[in-house]
Amino acid sequence: MTVDLELLIHLFNSVLLASAVFIALRMPRASGTSRVRLLLAAGFMLMAFSPLLDLHGHLSLQGKSMLEASDLLTTLSSILMLAGIYLLRPAITERQQYQLRLHKQLDELQRFHRLAVGRELRMKELVEENEKLQQQLKHANARKEVS
Numbered sequence: 001m002t003v004d005l006e007l008l009i010h011l012f013n014s015v016l017l018a019s020a021v022f023i024a025l026r027m028p029r030a031s032g033t034s035r036v037r038l039l040l041a042a043g044f045m046l047m048a049f050s051p052l053l054d055l056h057g058h059l060s061l062q063g064k065s066m067l068e069a070s071d072l073l074t075t076l077s078s079i080l081m082l083a084g085i086y087l088l089r090p091a092i093t094e095r096q097q098y099q100l101r102l103h104k105q106l107d108e109l110q111r112f113h114r115l116a117v118g119r120e121l122r123m124k125e126l127v128e129e130n131e132k133l134q135q136q137l138k139h140a141n142a143r144k145e146v147s
Helices: 003-026 035-059 063-146
Strands: none
Touching: 003 063, 035 063
16 A cells, blocks of 8 residues: 555545544534533544554654554544443433324324314214204294195
8 A cells, every 4th residue: 555545545534533523513412411422522533633643653663652552542532432322322212202202192182183173073064964954844844834
């Protein structure tokens, strides 16, 4: 692998990880605190430095010590991201439970709506039927009076 391609890959990797830092910092505050966002952003930030250290190690004569620092940063960033994801779990679980409650309420409202609309339609039919019967009764009474 040439140094130019290696440089391009490491820089591209760092840009991707820096984008992940930006997204983690702009993540909605689902957990109620900023701890999760900061842990994830710190983990991604450390991971973004890892390819740069790796590249520096390949380009310099101190390759072995830089690779060890790169490995240390990768391990530390993994720990931070794992902690962030662990802290995010309760927020996700709470959101899922909230969605289930909303779906249940929606189902109840839809059932009530069907019943209420059906009842109203039936009442309208009965009113119309009552009017027809009253008209028939008036005509029958009018015929009786004429005869």
